[in-house]
Structure formats: structure tokens, C-alpha cells
Amino acid sequence: MKNRFLHLIVAKPWLVLLVGILAVVALSYGGKNLYFRGDYKIFFGDDNPQLQAFESMQKTFSKNDNVSIVVEPKSGSVFNKETLELIAKITEDAWQTPFSLRVDSLTNYQHTEAEEDDLIVDYLVSEFSDVEITDEMIEKTKRVSLAEPLLVNRTISPSGHVSMVNITVQLPDKLDQTQDVVEIAAFVREIVSKYQAEYPEVNFYLTGVIMMNNSFVEESQGDMASLIPAMFLAVLIMLSILLRSVLATVATLIIIVTSISATMGFSGWLGMYLSTATISVPTIVMTLAVADCVHIISSYYYNLRQGMSNDQAIEQALEINFSPVLITSATTAIGFLTFNFSDVPPLRDLGNLVAFGVMLAFVLAITILPAFLKLLPIKVKKRDDSNFGKMEQFAEWLIKNRKLVLPASTLVIICVAALVPLNKVNDVPTEYFAEDIQFRYDSDFMDEHLLGVTMIDFALDTQEASGINNPEFLAVVSEFTDWLRAKDEVDHVISLSDTFKRLNKNMNGDDPEEYKLPEQQDLAAQFLLMYEMSLPYGLDLNNQINLDKSSLRITVTLDNIGSGEIVAMERDVQNWFADRSPNTKVTAASPSLMFAHIGERNMQSMLTGSSLAIVLISGLLIFALRSLKLGIISLLPNLAPAAMGFGLWALYSGSINLGLSIVTSMCLGIVVDDTVHFLSKYKRARVLGKNAEDAVRYAFASVGKALWITTLVLFTGFMVLAQSSFSLNGDMGLLTATIILLALAVDFLFLPAFLLLVDKKVYKIDGESEYVEANQASTVA
Amino acid sequence: MLKQIKPLQWLNLGLLCTSLAISSIAIAQTPEEKGLAIAKERKLRDKGWGDTESATKMVLRNAEGEESIRKMRLKALEVQGDGDKGLTIFDEPRDVKGTAFLNFSHIHEADDQWLYLPALKRVKRISSRNKSGPFMGSEFSYEDLASFEVEKYTYKLLREEVVHGENSWVIETIPTDKFSGYSKQIIWIDQSEYRVQKIDFYDRKKSLMKTLSFLNYRQYLNKYWRANTMSMVNHQTNKSTDLITESVEFRVGLSDNDFNKNSLKRLR
Structure with a gap:
């Protein structure tokens, strides 16, 4: 057939x-x-519980997909006429951003103060940029913003050297939002480049979820435009050398x-x-x-x-x-x-x-x-x-030095593999991008100078209409807010308890002594109503309060910590509420949290997947080699390279992202090829009556060069992938290339030395020379 | 305040007025002139309603489909030559019961607004330039609910089409106040009674933001039309609010004395 x-x-x-x-x-x-999807949501299945919690929270409150523009005047302070003017201009332009829902900045912050018996709610600087900014306004802006928990460490750095304009956008509900993301990013970049020319003394940085999605799109396209041609070039060079x-x-x-x-x-x-x-x-x-x-x-x-x-x-x-x-x-x-x-x-x-x-x-x-x-x-x-000679020489060397090679290679394998536990599962979406990518650079800048890009939203549900006005609940919220702020990794907390305290102060003639929570529910409710009635379009509280005021949202911004710490933080918060206010239903959600969980869960499920791959592939080998013993022996050279690869990875980086979780399964399928070739030739010689030494010689002579060549091809291919600007693909390529190289070393050193040690018995002589391969073909074809 | 009633009221001033108006629309030449003439007629037909007292229910829905209900009573007084006066008394949610909102609407300047807080037993004046913000967390802003005054917009007749089964004029209106939350509105006014049937609101970045539909019109005193239900849908957030009038009475004898700071404290 x-x-x-x-x-x-x-x-x-x-x-x-x-x-x-x-x-x-x-x-x-x-x-x-085919079409390209650049949004981060593709990483999550529809039934992903964190995605569902996130979607639900966004529907209950409002969306918080955002673009952040950070300005850094070279003068070292934003509190001057020129910079405040610039921020007001950016704010005004930012409202024109496609799909924008709200814009928060230093200049449009809704400052509240008492004036005689009235509550004044007004723009901290101005709604529009065409006002004359006076020294008095500058002084007030500085005084108010640096003392306002809502602003400091978010909109303004404590030293006043950088300020952020945050644009919240609502992307239309549809599967492919890539075009919209690209449109928004292009618009915001246009704003920035306009003012870059006008204000050369100011540095601008762009970050946020939208910019991240946009970078996914741009860098993927960049990868496609550079890696695929690079791969073709590498293939051409390899082929012309190998095939001539x-x-x-x-x-x-x-x-x-x-x-x-x-x-x-x-x-x-x-x-x-x-x-x-x-x-x-x-x-x-x-x-x-x-x-x-x-x-x-x-x-x-x-x-x-x-x-x-x-x-x-x-x-x-x-x-x-x-x-x-x-x-x-x-x-x-x-x-x-x-x-x-x-x-x-x-x-x-x-x-x-x-x-x-x-x-x-x-x-x-x-x-x-x-x-x-x-x-x-x-x-x-x-x-x-003539190359066969070299392989045979190598085989001779190996057979002579096997007493040294086996313990040495075993020791190296064990020592390197022992480093594996030093790796930690860690998925930080911004770190999917290489450091030389603008988005990563800007995000790192913001993390260092203002606040991180890691964020968790906590919905605190009182499960009772108007429950958020309850003084007991507010006391819990205030305590929770303080507890969060005491944590080192927490950069900023948006909490309605601050707003209530401020309103209470305002309603009591701005008496600093009255910066505390309202003591009765109706008082709190009426202060809030009054405040809400005073807020302009786009700056309302719908992002913090749900419809029937049964639930409020606390937004916590953190340093760019790892996924393990994020999951731990979520657990700590749940425990805190279980202890302090068990009736409050707490839901945590955010893209950061989604990535944190998917990393851990994916690692678990890929371990199952890899285990199954080991079983299936070993089974196939046992079947193909028609030898249980060789099949079991093959496990060692099949698994050792991956173990060593991850051991070396612990020294190189130590953090395992989504891309790396698949490496074990993938490498197993690839490196097993070497073993298949080597063992099938080895067995063929053995069943022809040769001893282990001669079988090793035969195996090297017949497939040694082919293994070199395929290893070279595979190594080159995955090293090209390693050049990707996505660590997701790049790390995967690098580690796979390393493992493929290690696999060749294991197959050339450890495997033959090991066979020489354990496979001493005499094989039953089989007359059929094509036995192994013919059998493989008839069973699998 | 809350002349939420107002936009609903386009009246018919009787045959004489109607024929006069129609002839003035016929005389108008440019789309701008035609739009303005229709707006003037709309205002004219609602003239003379005097004062009203009504009970209103607001049903808020979020994108999850969850609902929340606010209840309030409204008193309104027609003011000739300026915006109307309104008084809103909140009944639900319970913790704001008795809170009262007094609004003097003005054509050329910011409205005057006061809020009476029963928990504090004090009247507070609030800054009202921020009329673009949401009212009680709903999809209505003050400016959607404030009394209609011709001078607040510029007009342009775009086309005619049938909406809600009525032949209507479609007019583009642009707010003259730069503090408005909108860049423009597209308004459908029916040709039979000069009632607003539908409004599309465009935000400051000129994207369609909300649509307000006026449903279940009823005529009062044989003259003044009021929509029983005003349904606002936000296309960007998928939230919506229905404003449902449960009862309305005309000419109950309200006067300026019912619309001042002191009257707020007397309310229950």
C-alpha cells in the first residue's frame, strides 16, 4: 500500500x-x-470566571478601559502657568477622543468647598483652556491637589513633578475592537505630538489599557513584518548550505x-x-x-x-x-x-x-x-x-570515556534541573513587551514616577438599596481604605469614604475637624445627592456607585507586582471582609487580576497537558520501538532537556509567563524526534546481533549528522522567534531553542552512555532488517 | 426646576395662532429660518399653561438590566420672559425623602439652584453651571429637563420624515451655551401638534450619545400636550432611564411664594 x-x-x-x-x-x-484581534480579552475564554466578574462589574458601574497621558515638565514642577495651561488644553482635546466617556485631570477636578452656607463645586482650574491662569489659581491648585487623596499619587505626584490626564473610553460591545483601539491610540498620539512641538520643555508618556491593546496590534504586525522575512532568510541560508x-x-x-x-x-x-x-x-x-x-x-x-x-x-x-x-x-x-x-x-x-x-x-x-x-x-x-567519519570518531570517544561521561552528564542534568523550583509563575501584561518598546518604556516611567499600571477594582456590595449611605458600612469602607493605603505595594486608592469625609467638612463650613464620615444615613445620602447634582457631564460618580446605591467600587492601583502577589492580595481582602464585615459581598475584578489568575490556572492545566503528552508520546515510542525497556529509557532523554531548560531559565529570568507554560508540551513533541531516530537505529543494530557498543557506533554513524542538521534548523527557527518583541513569543522561542540544543547534548552524551551501562543483555536476533521502520509505518499509516 | 414637564408641552393656541404660525413658516426661506420658525411655534403653542403639580417615577436601568426606582413630586410655574421655576421634592429612595430642589431657569445666564436637606434642616445653594451632569444618577441631565426656551439654540431644518406615525420636521439644534454637554441635538417635531417626538443627543465629540423618545402624549385643558413617558437610552453605555408621569394637574394655584428658599423649608 x-x-x-x-x-x-x-x-x-x-x-x-x-x-x-x-x-x-x-x-x-x-x-x-482572517482578521487580527489585538485586545487582551482574547487571552480569556468566555467562561473565565475573572472575565465574567470583570464584565459584570463594568456593566454595573462603568467601563474603565483607559488611555493615560503623563506630562513631565523639565522644570520639575507642573505648578506653573505654562504647564497648567497645557494640561487644560490636553484635557479639552481629550474629550474629543473617539469613544471617550470621561476625562480626569488636574485642571478639571471637581473641587468642593464651602462658601458661607453654600456648597461650591467647581473645576479646580477651569473647564476650558481659554482662561487666564493667575498666580492665585496656581497656588490654590497646588494646595488643594497635594492634599487631596483622590489626586495625589494618581493625577499628581507628591512632589508635583508629573501629572496625569486619564481618558476613560467605552468601546462598543462587539467581538473585534481592534480598529477602534487603533483609532483611539492614533487620536491621542496626535494630541501628544501637537503639544510636543508646542511645548518642547515637557516630556509626554502614553499608557493605559488601550495603549497596551494598541501595542499588541502594532508589535504583532511588527513581528509579522520582521520575523517571518527573517525566518525566510534564515531558512534560505540554511538550505543553501545544507542542500547546495x-x-x-x-x-x-x-x-x-x-x-x-x-x-x-x-x-x-x-x-x-x-x-x-x-x-x-x-x-x-x-x-x-x-x-x-x-x-x-x-x-x-x-x-x-x-x-x-x-x-x-x-x-x-x-x-x-x-x-x-x-x-x-x-x-x-x-x-x-x-x-x-x-x-x-x-x-x-x-x-x-x-x-x-x-x-x-x-x-x-x-x-x-x-x-x-x-x-x-x-x-x-x-x-x-566525509562527515560520517567525525560522528564515528565521536562515538569512539564516547564509548572510551563513558565511565566519565555518564556520571558527569547525570550530575549536570540533576544540578541544573534542581533549579526548576526557583521559577515563579508570573504574568504581568506590561512585561509581555520588551523594554525597548515605547509602551513598556512609558508604563515603566509611570510606575516609577506616579503610579503602577496594575489595578484591582473591588465592588463592595451591601446587598441593600441605599446601603452605601449607611454609617456603619462607611466606617468599614474607611477602615478598609486605610488598611489598603498602609500596604507598601499600594500606590493609590479611589474610595468614596474620602468623598464623604470631604463633603462633611464642606457642609460644616470647611472645618478641618469635620473631615470625618457623616454620622447618620440620611445625612450621608443627602450630602451625596447634593454633590451628584453638582457634577458636570462625564465627571459623575457612576464609576463608583451602582444604580440603587447598594454597591460601591474601590479602585486600587498597585506597583507592577507579580501575579502571585495580586492573587494573594485578593485573598487577603476577602479575609479582611470575612473578619470585619461578613455581610458585605466583595467582588474583585480587573485585567491585572485576570492575567494573574490565568497564569496560575493555565500552568496547572498545562501540567496536566504535558503529563498527557508524556504518556502519549512515550506510548507511541514503546509501540514504534517495539520495546518497553527502550520506551522507558527514552523518558530520560525526553524529559531531561525540558527540566534543564527550565532550570537554566530560573537563572536567566525566573518568571514563567503564559508563553512558557506551553514550552514543555511543545518541546517534548520536538525533542523526542532525536530520541526516536537514535533509538530506532540503535535497536536495529541490536536486533541484528550487535552489542551495545557497536549499536551506539551504528546509531551515530547513521543518524548523527541528520540530528545535527535538524537541531540546527530547529534551533535557528526558534531563535528567530526569540527575537520577537513580545516576551510571550520571544521567551517561548528562546527557551525552546535552548531545550532543543540541550536535547541534542543529552542524546549525544547521556543517552548512549546510559544505554552502554544498562542495556547489556543480548537481544533476540531478528532477521528482518527493516523491522523497526516497517513496523512503524504499517501501524501508524 | 425640573421643567421636565416643559419639553413635553407644545400646545395649540387655537386656530388663529396656528394659521399665523404656519404662514410664518411658509414665509421662512432658508433651512435656518424654517427651523427657527418651527421652534417659535412650538414655544408659542405651549404658552399659558400656568402652573402644574405632578408625581413622577424614574426607572433607571444599567447595562446588566438591573433596575432602580426614584420617585418625586414636581411643581412648576410658568414665567413669562424668562425660564420657568421648578420645585422637585424627592420621595424615594427613603434616605433622601423630603429633600427638595428649587430651580429658577434662565435664558441668558446660569440657572439659580437651591437644595433643602432635611437631615441638616438647611437650604444650600448649589453651583449650577454644571447643568450637563446626570440628574439623580439617571441618563437625564438637567439640561434635558430644563424648560425649553427658543434662545437656547440655533436651528436648521434638515428634512421631513415620519416618526411614531406622525409626519415630522427634523431639526438640528445647536446649543448657544458653551457649558452645554452637547454639540448638537436632532429633534423630531410632529407637524400636527408641534410636539417633540424624539431627540438625538450628540456629545461634545459629536458622537451620538443618547436618544430620548416621547411616548403616550395626552392633552390637558384641551390644549397642552404632555408625554406620559420619556424614555432615554444611552447608546454608549447601554444604560437607560424612563421618566413616567403618574399624575399631573394643571392650574392648581401655585404662585411665586411657593418657589422661594423659605418655601423649601415648609415642604414635607
Whole structure:
């Protein structure tokens, strides 16, 4: 069956080509449906509890997707005519931002004060920028803002050297908000560039959720524009070195291009969207497809050099590569398919697409590729390959020094793997971006000079209409606010208890002694009503109070702490309320919290996924090698590289983000290829009656070079990915490249030394020389 | 205050006035002149209603579909040559019961506003330039509820179309006050009775923000039309508010004495 199929390819290349190209075109046509989603919400499934809590809170109160403009006058103070004028101008322009709901700044802050028996609620500086700012206004702004808990450490730094204008936007409820995000970001950048020219003495910084989403879009596009061409270039260089033939390189490139376009088109047919994660699909598929092609073309060349006819060389190359390439493609696909355990939809998409792409590349490599090889006038000079000598020398060296190599390599593996627990799960969305990206730079600046970008909203629900006016509840809120502010990591708290205290003071003739909570519920309710009736458009309290005033929202801004600390903070808050006010229902929600939880949960589920990958892949190996013993031995070289990789990662970075959670599964599927090749050759020699030493020699001689080549290809591919400006993709690429390199070292050093130690028994001699591979083919094909 | 009644009232001044008005609209040439003429007629037809007392329920809904209800009583007094006077007494929620809001609407300057806080037993004047803010956390702002005065806007007739089954003029109005929360409003005024059927509000960045529909019009004293339900939908936040008039009485004998700071304290 297999042979008849392989013969057909050589016999009717045009037919194969036609059918193949038609299928590829049909799949690729689905690419028309593809679109890019840049918002962070793609990382969360619809049933994600933190996403649901967040959505619900946004509907109950108001949205808080935002853009922050931070201004830093080089003079070191914002309290001067020029800077306040600038802030007023930015504020006025900011209202024109598409989808904006509210703008909060130093100049439009609604300051309250008593004037005789009246309550004056007015703009701290001015609603419009066309007023003359007097020294008196400057002085008042400084005095009021630096003493106002709502402003200090948020709108204004305690030293007055930076100030923030915060624009809250409400994106329309639809799936793909990318265009809106890009539009908002472009608008705000336009404002900034306008004033940059006008105020060269002021530095501007742009951050916030919208800018983050926009950076996801921009950097993904940047990645697509730079990584994919870089990958093509790397592939071209590698192929021209390895194949030394323009036509063979062209044939391989065609396989790569068709694999990628059919895979992406397929995702389009399935209605998937492109995301920051799935933009890595082309690079990864390309890497894995190259490996397939190189195996087949190398054999083809080898055959030609041995003097075979073109047809014979092709058929023979397919024959001997079919099974190994199928097995290695299948194990790689299994590794990627276990991404389905992930809680992060784009990672699931990534896994499924690469798995599809890998299997497709396999199919194309055994159909279209040989058809091209048949049709293209490829010529190869007859010559002997001399590299085999080096591999044999290495094998000799290893066999001689095995008593040293085994303990040394074991020690290194154990020591490096022992570092793994030093890693911590940590998902900080801003840190997904490299430090040289403007968004990251601006966010870091804001974190250092004003407040962090990590935020948690707490809805405190009294479960009773008008409950927030209850003095007992307000006392709890005030205590809670103080408790939060006492924490080191807390930068700022927006709490209605501050507003109540201020109103109480205002209503008592601005007596500082009266800066305390109203003592009766009706008093509190009426103060609040009066205050609400005095606030202008866009500056109301709907972002802090729900409709029936049963629930209020406390917004806490934190330093850029890790996900573990965020989750711990949420738990501490729940405990605080359980202890102090058990009747208050507390809900926490925010993008930061969503990322914190998804990191932890995803790690748990990917551990399950990786475990399953180990079981499935080992099972496949035992089956393919027809040896339980070798299958179990293979576990060591399959798992050790990942363990070592994460051990080294602990030294390099130590924080594990979403992108890294999939590395174990992915690497397992890829590095197992080395083991499959090595062990299958080893076993083949053993069943032919050779002892372990000779079997190791044989394995090195026959697949040593091929392993070098595929490792080089894979390492290069993932190192290209490592150049991504997203740490999500970049870290994943870097760690995977490292693990692939380690896997080769383990397979070349530890595995043979270990086999020489434990595999001393004599194998039952099997006459069938093609036993292993033939068996693989018939069982899996 | 709360001439929330006001925008509802376009009256019919009888055959004479009507024919005069229609002829003046016919004379008007440019879309601006036509728009202004319709606005003047709208105001004219509601002239003479005197004073009213009504009970109103406000139903607030958020994007989650949760509801909250506010109840209040309204007293209104027509003032010739300036904006009207209004008095709103809150009944629900309970903790603001008895709170009363007095508003003197003005055409050319900021309104005068006072609030009586029963818990404090004091009347406080409040700064009223911020008329663009939400009223009681609802989707209505003061300016949506304030009395309609021709001078507050400039007008332009855009087209005619049928809305709520009525042939209507569609007029673009632009507020003359820069403290308004809107860049413009598009108003549908029916041609049969000069009643406002619908208003689209555009925010300061010129995006459609809210739509107010006037439903269940009833005629009082054979002349003055009042919509029983005013339904405001915010397209940006998906929140909405219905303002439902539960009862309304005309000419109950209110006078200036019922609309001053001292009268606030006497209320219950």
C-alpha cells in the first residue's frame, strides 16, 4: 500500500502536483476570512470566571478601559502657568477622543468647598483652556491637589513633578475592537505630538489599557513584518548550505510556503482570528517543515551520489524517510495538540494550527516535494560524504570515556534541573513587551514616577438599596481604605469614604475637624445627592456607585507586582471582609487580576497537558520501538532537556509567563524526534546481533549528522522567534531553542552512555532488517 | 426646576395662532429660518399653561438590566420672559425623602439652584453651571429637563420624515451655551401638534450619545400636550432611564411664594 502510493508519486508527478496545489489553494483561500484581534480579552475564554466578574462589574458601574497621558515638565514642577495651561488644553482635546466617556485631570477636578452656607463645586482650574491662569489659581491648585487623596499619587505626584490626564473610553460591545483601539491610540498620539512641538520643555508618556491593546496590534504586525522575512532568510541560508542546490532550495521553499498558506487559510475557514500568539504559527510551521524536507532531500542526494537513477533515488528517499518523518511529525503534533488543555484560547489555537501545519507539511513533503524533485532538473555530483567519519570518531570517544561521561552528564542534568523550583509563575501584561518598546518604556516611567499600571477594582456590595449611605458600612469602607493605603505595594486608592469625609467638612463650613464620615444615613445620602447634582457631564460618580446605591467600587492601583502577589492580595481582602464585615459581598475584578489568575490556572492545566503528552508520546515510542525497556529509557532523554531548560531559565529570568507554560508540551513533541531516530537505529543494530557498543557506533554513524542538521534548523527557527518583541513569543522561542540544543547534548552524551551501562543483555536476533521502520509505518499509516 | 414637564408641552393656541404660525413658516426661506420658525411655534403653542403639580417615577436601568426606582413630586410655574421655576421634592429612595430642589431657569445666564436637606434642616445653594451632569444618577441631565426656551439654540431644518406615525420636521439644534454637554441635538417635531417626538443627543465629540423618545402624549385643558413617558437610552453605555408621569394637574394655584428658599423649608 505504502509502496504503491510512493510509486504513484514518482510515476505521475503532474497529477500529484495538480491535486496537491488545488488542495493547497482551496485551503489557502480561507485566508480571506482572517482578521487580527489585538485586545487582551482574547487571552480569556468566555467562561473565565475573572472575565465574567470583570464584565459584570463594568456593566454595573462603568467601563474603565483607559488611555493615560503623563506630562513631565523639565522644570520639575507642573505648578506653573505654562504647564497648567497645557494640561487644560490636553484635557479639552481629550474629550474629543473617539469613544471617550470621561476625562480626569488636574485642571478639571471637581473641587468642593464651602462658601458661607453654600456648597461650591467647581473645576479646580477651569473647564476650558481659554482662561487666564493667575498666580492665585496656581497656588490654590497646588494646595488643594497635594492634599487631596483622590489626586495625589494618581493625577499628581507628591512632589508635583508629573501629572496625569486619564481618558476613560467605552468601546462598543462587539467581538473585534481592534480598529477602534487603533483609532483611539492614533487620536491621542496626535494630541501628544501637537503639544510636543508646542511645548518642547515637557516630556509626554502614553499608557493605559488601550495603549497596551494598541501595542499588541502594532508589535504583532511588527513581528509579522520582521520575523517571518527573517525566518525566510534564515531558512534560505540554511538550505543553501545544507542542500547546495538552487532548485532543491526552491522546492523546499515551495513546501514551506504552501504549508504556511494552507495552514493559515485553514484557520480562516474555521473562523479563527490572528492574535499575538498565532502569529508565531508561520514561523513554527516553517521550522518544522524545513526539517521534514531536509531529511528527504538529504536522502535523495545521498542516493543520487550513490549512483541511483532520479526515480529510484526519490522512491528510496521516500521509502526510508516515510516512517521516521511520520512518527516525528505525529509526536510533534501530539505535543502541540495538548495545548488544548490550556485555559488561554489563543494558545489552544496556536497548538491546533501548528499540529495541523506539521501534519500538512508531512503530507506535502511526501507528495508535492518528490513531485518537484522528479520534475526539476536537479543534478548532483557523485562524491562521498566525509562527515560520517567525525560522528564515528565521536562515538569512539564516547564509548572510551563513558565511565566519565555518564556520571558527569547525570550530575549536570540533576544540578541544573534542581533549579526548576526557583521559577515563579508570573504574568504581568506590561512585561509581555520588551523594554525597548515605547509602551513598556512609558508604563515603566509611570510606575516609577506616579503610579503602577496594575489595578484591582473591588465592588463592595451591601446587598441593600441605599446601603452605601449607611454609617456603619462607611466606617468599614474607611477602615478598609486605610488598611489598603498602609500596604507598601499600594500606590493609590479611589474610595468614596474620602468623598464623604470631604463633603462633611464642606457642609460644616470647611472645618478641618469635620473631615470625618457623616454620622447618620440620611445625612450621608443627602450630602451625596447634593454633590451628584453638582457634577458636570462625564465627571459623575457612576464609576463608583451602582444604580440603587447598594454597591460601591474601590479602585486600587498597585506597583507592577507579580501575579502571585495580586492573587494573594485578593485573598487577603476577602479575609479582611470575612473578619470585619461578613455581610458585605466583595467582588474583585480587573485585567491585572485576570492575567494573574490565568497564569496560575493555565500552568496547572498545562501540567496536566504535558503529563498527557508524556504518556502519549512515550506510548507511541514503546509501540514504534517495539520495546518497553527502550520506551522507558527514552523518558530520560525526553524529559531531561525540558527540566534543564527550565532550570537554566530560573537563572536567566525566573518568571514563567503564559508563553512558557506551553514550552514543555511543545518541546517534548520536538525533542523526542532525536530520541526516536537514535533509538530506532540503535535497536536495529541490536536486533541484528550487535552489542551495545557497536549499536551506539551504528546509531551515530547513521543518524548523527541528520540530528545535527535538524537541531540546527530547529534551533535557528526558534531563535528567530526569540527575537520577537513580545516576551510571550520571544521567551517561548528562546527557551525552546535552548531545550532543543540541550536535547541534542543529552542524546549525544547521556543517552548512549546510559544505554552502554544498562542495556547489556543480548537481544533476540531478528532477521528482518527493516523491522523497526516497517513496523512503524504499517501501524501508524 | 425640573421643567421636565416643559419639553413635553407644545400646545395649540387655537386656530388663529396656528394659521399665523404656519404662514410664518411658509414665509421662512432658508433651512435656518424654517427651523427657527418651527421652534417659535412650538414655544408659542405651549404658552399659558400656568402652573402644574405632578408625581413622577424614574426607572433607571444599567447595562446588566438591573433596575432602580426614584420617585418625586414636581411643581412648576410658568414665567413669562424668562425660564420657568421648578420645585422637585424627592420621595424615594427613603434616605433622601423630603429633600427638595428649587430651580429658577434662565435664558441668558446660569440657572439659580437651591437644595433643602432635611437631615441638616438647611437650604444650600448649589453651583449650577454644571447643568450637563446626570440628574439623580439617571441618563437625564438637567439640561434635558430644563424648560425649553427658543434662545437656547440655533436651528436648521434638515428634512421631513415620519416618526411614531406622525409626519415630522427634523431639526438640528445647536446649543448657544458653551457649558452645554452637547454639540448638537436632532429633534423630531410632529407637524400636527408641534410636539417633540424624539431627540438625538450628540456629545461634545459629536458622537451620538443618547436618544430620548416621547411616548403616550395626552392633552390637558384641551390644549397642552404632555408625554406620559420619556424614555432615554444611552447608546454608549447601554444604560437607560424612563421618566413616567403618574399624575399631573394643571392650574392648581401655585404662585411665586411657593418657589422661594423659605418655601423649601415648609415642604414635607
